[in-house]
Amino acid sequence: MRLAVNIDHIATLRNARGEQEPDPVAAALIAEQSGAAGIVCHLREDRRHIKDNDLARLRRAVTTKLDLEMAMTTELQQIALNTKPELITLVPEKREELTTEGGFDIVRHFATLVEFLKPFKPAGIEVSLFIEPDKKAVDLATEAGADLVELHTGLYALKQGDEQRLELKRIRETAAYAKSLGLKVVAGHGLDYHNIAPFKEITDIEEVSIGHAIIARAVMTGLEEAVREMLQIIK
Ligand code: PXP
Numbered sequence: 001m002r003l004a005v006n007i008d009h010i011a012t013l014r015n016a017r018g019e020q021e022p023d024p025v026a027a028a029l030i031a032e033q034s035g036a037a038g039i040v041c042h043l044r045e046d047r048r049h050i051k052d053n054d055l056a057r058l059r060r061a062v063t064t065k066l067d068l069e070m071a072m073t074t075e076l077q078q079i080a081l082n083t084k085p086e087l088i089t090l091v092p093e094k095r096e097e098l099t100t101e102g103g104f105d106i107v108r109h110f111a112t113l114v115e116f117l118k119p120f121k122p123a124g125i126e127v128s129l130f131i132e133p134d135k136k137a138v139d140l141a142t143e144a145g146a147d148l149v150e151l152h153t154g155l156y157a158l159k160q161g162d163e164q165r166l167e168l169k170r171i172r173e174t175a176a177y178a179k180s181l182g183l184k185v186v187a188g189h190g191l192d193y194h195n196i197a198p199f200k201e202i203t204d205i206e207e208v209s210i211g212h213a214i215i216a217r218a219v220m221t222g223l224e225e226a227v228r229e230m231l232q233i234i235k
Contacts, residue, residue, distance in 0.1 A: 001200060002037035004067060004186070006211025011041075011049035024050065025057045031214075038065035038087075040209050043079065045071060045093060052079070059083050067128070067209070072109065072116050081123055088120065089128040089150055089209075103132035103152040106140045113144050121145070128186065133167075133174035138181065148184040150209065151175060157190025168198055175204035193217065 010027040014020065028039040039062045041050045058066055066085040070076040071093035080088050090113075092104050106113065106129065113129075120127050128148035131137040141149050151174055156167040175185045187199065188209030199208060 001205065002207040003035070004038035004040050004065070004188075004207055004209045005031040005036040005214055006040040006042070006069075006188075006209060007031065007215070008040075008042050008049040008211055009215040011051070011054060015049060024054050025061050028058055028062055032062065032064050036064065037207060038062075038067055040067040040069060040089070040211065042069035042091070043076065045073065045076075055079070055083055059085065069130075072104075072113065077116060077119070080125065081119055084123065084125060087126045087128055087148070089130055089148075090116075091130045102154065103134075103137065104130050106131060106137050106144070110140055110144065117145055128184075130188075133171040135174060135177050138174060138178045138183065141178075142181045142183060146183065148186060149178050151178075151185065151187045151205070152189055153187050153191055154189040157192070157195055164195075172202050172204070175202055179204040 005028075007024045007027045010022050010024040014022055014024065024041070031039060039058065041055060041058060043050050043052070043055055055068065065087060067087040067089055068080055068083065068085040069089045069091050070080060072090055090104055092102065117127055126147040127145070128150050129137075129141045129144070129146045130150045130152060131141060133151045138149060151171050153171060156164060156171060159167050171187065175187070178185045185205050186207040186209060187202075187205045190212075191199070191208055191210050192213035196208065196210075199205060
């Protein structure tokens with residue numbers, strides 16, 4: 001199973017001081033050098049973490065695969081077509097949310113979606129739809145011309161015990177169904193060092209997309225060295 005690393009929260013940290021560090025592009029390169037198969041960033045409407053200039057720099061620097069998460073707006077459509085990431089992932093976006101809260105409502109937006117996706121194939125950009133693990137959503141994703149589906153694992157991450165096992169079953173079955181229709185299947189949201197293990201067995205899911213847990217872990221595992229380095233300088 002491949003890993004795509006979402007580096008949005010490197011930008012969140014950088015923006016807290018409004019300066020240059022830490023740089024999401026430098027983080028993307030470290031992730032690639034460490035074995036990540038792709039880099040994911042979400043250019044949100046409010047630009048709360050990744051900014052337009054980050055995206056342009058990421059496009060120049062990333063050599064594995066750049067996945068641009070975005071809402072279905074004409075502004076983002078134009079940016080994506082100009083930037084040419086290898087992949088776009090369409091996500092629903094609400095201004096007030098802390099993070100993406102669920103899969104794209106493909107039933108409601110189907111007609112707009114079909115029109116929206118038209119220019120991407122000729123531009124050589126693959127399209128992924130972030131959906132709930134639901135067969136009807138997979139059917140519509142196929143009909144809309146998506147190349148991939150990303151199954152939302154947020155509910156799985158929030159649940160425990162039997163409820164979590166049930167959600168995992170739903171994800172496994174939807175992944176198998178999507179694969180049988182010829183879609184590539186990835187999964188993401190809320191996956192972390194404690195809940196990822198069962199996904200190793202779901203061979204129909206070829207990649208997971210993980211952000212927060214990895215960036216949070218990096219802060220804690222890197223802190224000791226950072227403190228020691230500073231002490232070395234001031235002693
Ligand atoms: N996949 C999608 C579509 C997302 O919107 C996000 C969050 O930006 C992720 C994966 C990564 O989620 P997390 O940060 O919880 O690992």
